[in-house]
Amino acid sequence: xxxxxLRLICLLSELADPGSKAFALxxxxxxxxxxxVRQQGEIYAYLNRCSHARHPLNMRPDSFLNPERTLIQCSSxxxxxxxxxxxxxxxxxxxxxxxxxxxxxQGDHVMLLEDPDELSAVVW
Numbered sequence: 001x002x003x004x005x006l007r008l009i010c011l012l013s014e015l016a017d018p019g020s021k022a023f024a025l026x027x028x029x030x031x032x033x034x035x036x037v038r039q040q041g042e043i044y045a046y047l048n049r050c051s052h053a054r055h056p057l058n059m060r061p062d063s064f065l066n067p068e069r070t071l072i073q074c075s076s077x078x079x080x081x082x083x084x085x086x087x088x089x090x091x092x093x094x095x096x097x098x099x100x101x102x103x104x105x106q107g108d109h110v111m112l113l114e115d116p117d118e119l120s121a122v123v124w
Contacts, residue, residue, distance in 0.1 A: 009036055009045070009103065009110040017041060018083075020064035020072075022048060025116035032120040034101050035064050036110055037072065039083045043110055045103040046086050050074045051096035072098065 009023045015038045024031040033048045033056070048056050048064075052074065058064050059075040066073040071089065072081040079091030086098030102113040112119075 003106060003109045003111055006116065007112040009034075009112055012038075012043075012105055012108045012110055015043075015110065018065065018069040019062075021062045022058060022064075025112060026120050028117055028120065030120055032101075032112075032116040034112075035062075036103065037064065037083050042084070043103055043105055044083055044086075045101040045110075045112070046072070046081075047099040047101060049099070050076065050079060050093070051088065051098060052077055052079050052092045052094065 010021050015021050015036065017038045020035055020037045022035045024033045026032045034045055035048050036043055036045045050057050053076060057074045064072050066080065072083055077092045079093035080089045081087060081098050082089055086100050088095050088097055104111055104113055
């Protein structure tokens with residue numbers, strides 16, 4: 001059975017450990033924009049929106065981690081978030097966490113578990 005292309009985020013083999021990758025899924029004018037992080041074999045996914053300024057966390061493609069690759073870091077203002085929970089750990093995020101997204105690894109495919117158009121409508 002082939003994966004649903006409307007929910008396919010990336011191939012697991014494309015994601016370093018630790019590493020991160022941006023994605024945009026959906027069919028409308030406002031696709032769901034998120035990112036996945038791989039750490040110690042686990043996959044975590046979040047909406048690509050800083051809880052402080054509500055803009056994308058990355059300025060460069062697929063660049064969501066601090067230099068040590070131990071935390072998610074906003075490129076604009078330096079807010080830092082836990083990879084495993086999205087919890088705000090410091091900076092101007094004021095305790096507000098990142099919005100997690102439901103994902104699952106199916107073979108070598110990292111898949112979004114919910115309809116991206118429905119999620120996009122809820123999160124914006």
